[in-house]
Amino acid sequence: MANFPTHIVVGTIVAGTLATLTLAADVIAPENLVAVTLAGSLGSVLPDIDLKDSRPSRALFAGLAVFFSFALLFHFAPRLSIAEMWILWLGSLLFVRYGLHQTFHRLTNHRGVWHSWIAGLASAFATVLIFYYVFDRPDGVAWLAGGFLFIGFLTHLILDEIYSVDVLGNHIKKSFGTAFKPFDNRNKLGSALMGAAAVALLIVTPPMTTFFGGLTSRPMWTALNDRLLPKDIWFAGMVPHRAIAATPSAAGTPSATGSLPSATEAPATATQTPATP
Numbered sequence: 001m002a003n004f005p006t007h008i009v010v011g012t013i014v015a016g017t018l019a020t021l022t023l024a025a026d027v028i029a030p031e032n033l034v035a036v037t038l039a040g041s042l043g044s045v046l047p048d049i050d051l052k053d054s055r056p057s058r059a060l061f062a063g064l065a066v067f068f069s070f071a072l073l074f075h076f077a078p079r080l081s082i083a084e085m086w087i088l089w090l091g092s093l094l095f096v097r098y099g100l101h102q103t104f105h106r107l108t109n110h111r112g113v114w115h116s117w118i119a120g121l122a123s124a125f126a127t128v129l130i131f132y133y134v135f136d137r138p139d140g141v142a143w144l145a146g147g148f149l150f151i152g153f154l155t156h157l158i159l160d161e162i163y164s165v166d167v168l169g170n171h172i173k174k175s176f177g178t179a180f181k182p183f184d185n186r187n188k189l190g191s192a193l194m195g196a197a198a199v200a201l202l203i204v205t206p207p208m209t210t211f212f213g214g215l216t217s218r219p220m221w222t223a224l225n226d227r228l229l230p231k232d233i234w235f236a237g238m239v240p241h242r243a244i245a246a247t248p249s250a251a252g253t254p255s256a257t258g259s260l261p262s263a264t265e266a267p268a269t270a271t272q273t274p275a276t277p
């Protein structure tokens with residue numbers, strides 16, 4: 001199993017790379033881009049939510065607790081006194097962080113149904129709903145966030161599966177085949193419930209026509225293909241034109257790699273040292 005930092009790093013790189021594509025395609029406003037990328041990072045740690053007392057699980061429940069307590073607070077704030085708002089906020093925060101966390105772990109096994117494609121789909125549809133109804137984003141952005149979460153989720157499952165092949169020894173660990181699965185064969189009831197939850201969530205999601213239309217737009221893909229590589233010099237767009245013309249060619253200059261000085265350089269530095277007061 002890959003560890004938490006590995007999952008976060010790989011998930012964020014995958015999500016960031018895709019986010020760059022969507023920016024180039026001009027399908028999303030820059031202010032939505034960060035939130036969508038974060039959905040991808042979240043997806044890349046979500047499958048380990050069932051790992052008892054793990055960092056991802058604690059962090060996820062802490063995050064969920066903050067999210068739900070504020071969502072409730074914002075919703076009811078206009079009708080409550082300050083004391084009531086304190087009680088509501090703290091109560092819902094503690095309920096999710098400790099109450100739900102405990103109950104959740106009593107009901108789940110690690111690498112169980114949460115480590116499957118259907119859980120990824122259910123989480124993706126839930127993300128679409130949250131972006132659409134709670135964050136008030138357009139349906140195209142909501143579906144893009146759901147798509148990013150799902151890709152992050154699958155990245156996690158694939159990474160875990162890769163880690164179950166021992167890189168040095170040639171043998172395959174016992175966990176091979178348990179990470180990347182459509183549903184949990186050992187827990188048929190849990191899988192059926194997760195499937196039902198995914199279908200129920202899908203039914204209430206906003207229409208995906210904008211998202212699908214954008215994804216299948218031929219001019220967009222042509223434009224992306226056109227812009228994939230620079231026309232002449234790399235990063236020329238970042239430097240003013242005159243500066244490029246004036247910059248001498250970097251070829252032939254020794255590269256400073258920060259390694260030990262070579263044999264010819266070493267005596268020179270040694271003779272310089274005594275001169276320093």
Ligand SMILES: [Zn+2]
Pocket residue numbers: 001047048115156160
């Ligand atoms: Zn995992």
